[in-house]
Amino acid sequence: xxxxxxxxxxxxxxxxxxxxxxxxxxxxxxxxxxxxxxxxxxxxxxxxxxxxxxxxxxxxxxxxxxxxxxxxxxxxxxxxxxxxxxxxxxxxxxxxxxxxxxxxxxxxxxxxxxxxxxxxxxxxxxxxxxxxxxxxxxxxxxxxxxxxxxxxxxxxxxxxxxxxxxxxxxxxxxxxxxxxxxxxxxxxxxxxxxxxxxxxxxxxxxxxxxxxxxxxxxxxxxxxxxxxxxxxxxxxxxxxxxxxxxxxxxxxxxxxxx
Numbered sequence: 339x340x341x342x343x344x345x346x347x348x349x350x351x352x353x354x355x356x357x358x359x360x361x362x363x364x365x366x367x368x369x370x371x372x373x374x375x376x377x378x379x380x381x382x383x384x385x386x387x388x389x390x391x392x393x394x395x396x397x398x399x400x401x402x403x404x405x406x407x408x409x410x411x412x413x414x415x416x417x418x419x420x421x422x423x424x425x426x427x428x429x430x431x432x433x434x435x436x437x438x439x440x441x442x443x444x445x446x447x448x449x450x451x452x453x454x455x456x457x458x459x460x461x462x463x464x465x466x467x468x469x470x471x472x473x474x475x476x477x478x479x480x481x482x483x484x485x486x487x488x489x490x491x492x493x494x495x496x497x498x499x500x501x502x503x504x505x506x507x508x509x510x511x512x513x514x515x516x517x518x519x520x521x522x523x524x525x526x527x528x529x530x531x532x533x534x535x536x537x538x539x540x541x542x543x544x545x546x547x548x549x550x551x552x553x554x555x556x557x558x559x560x561x562x563x564x565x566x567x568x569x570x571x572x573x574x575x576x577x578x579x580x581x582x583x584x585x586x587x588x589x590x591x592x593x594x595x596x
Contacts (some may be wrong), residue, residue: 449530
């Protein structure tokens with residue numbers, strides 16, 4: 339798949355070679371992608387619910403300054419479940435002075451939930467660099483950047499702390515995030531299928547790790563093939579320190595003038 343990444347209105351936009359097909363309302367076929375039928379492949383139709391992810395602007399949280407690096411939103415009318423590890427390949431919005439890296443702090447996930455939480459019903463979140471063995475010239479998830487396992491919340495909303503020892507997780511702008519859910523079935527849980535990506539970009543398909551075949555590309559028939567999620571980041575640490583230091587200096591000068 340040919341892809342170009344460009345800045346538009348401060349956002350990174352993934353420009354797909356199959357844009358014409360997408361504009362026509364169809365999902366373009368990707369090389370080596372398998373098609374999953376929405377009506378039979380573990381997609382659960384539910385009543386319309388309000389989205390749990392609203393737009394988040396640059397906000398001060400204590401001494402940190404966070405911004406939305408990626409966001410895919412959903413009307414929350416359909417969800418997808420797979421007992422295998424699966425998830426999205428994304429391109430995050432990174433400032434031009436960040437050297438092409440993103441400094442991640444939080445991963446926020448909303449999902450269909452119809453169960454009671456208890457041990458054994460777990461979710462594993464993993465983030466990968468896209469440097470694995472290519473499939474038809476498209477790199478697969480490779481180097482593991484982050485992973486964590488916890489009891490999955492029955493609220494349908496989870497926030498994962500990506501920091502390590504208080505420091506942000508350094509990641510390339512293009513990564514894959516995946517989940518593996520255990521102890522539940524498609525009638526209990528599923529990732530919300532997204533219909534818009536207001537911040538960042540993605541590829542209109544998703545990755546599944548099959549024990550026999552390794553990484554595979556999949557698409558949903560008759561639906562978008564991306565999932566609702568939000569990634570928060572902070573400016574590059576040295577710039578962040580300058581911003582915090584500059585703010586402290588400004589306050590000190592202001593106090594002295596008083």
